[in-house]
Amino acid sequence: MSRSTKGAGWLKKKNLYKDNWCIIGKYRDGLMDDVIGYVVVILLIIGFTYGLFKQVQHTLPIQKTNRPDVSNYRRLLFGTYLTCASFFGFLVSYILNVLVAMQVIQLNLLTSDNTGFSCFVFLLILLIAKFGIIPKNCSRNELLN
Numbered sequence: 001m002s003r004s005t006k007g008a009g010w011l012k013k014k015n016l017y018k019d020n021w022c023i024i025g026k027y028r029d030g031l032m033d034d035v036i037g038y039v040v041v042i043l044l045i046i047g048f049t050y051g052l053f054k055q056v057q058h059t060l061p062i063q064k065t066n067r068p069d070v071s072n073y074r075r076l077l078f079g080t081y082l083t084c085a086s087f088f089g090f091l092v093s094y095i096l097n098v099l100v101a102m103q104v105i106q107l108n109l110l111t112s113d114n115t116g117f118s119c120f121v122f123l124l125i126l127l128i129a130k131f132g133i134i135p136k137n138c139s140r141n142e143l144l145n
Helices: 001-065 073-101 112-133 138-145
Strands: none
Touching: 001 073, 073 112
């Protein structure tokens, strides 16, 4: 009986050591993957923020011209406003989605499904505003002249 107990204890210690080694190995590989993932997410957020600023810079001259005699001016102005608002909404919901996925925010109202769906909706509105509402024949030079 002492021999089987001794063998089982030795086996448990060996498996425990092996499991800890696997956890440490996975931790090292997972850490590098996590760092690369965080860098990609931060670069995407920086890129989206830059795109939002460029869109606002594109909207300001159109707003300041106030040329109702130009055809489709109101449509162009509404489309650029909607593009800016949907871009901002997409950026906020993307950041919230990242924070929920990292478990920084733990609320019942904000789930990954909700934030992912809002990202999709804002992106859809952005594409509709950019390619459907803003007229293609109205150039920026026509507004500024």
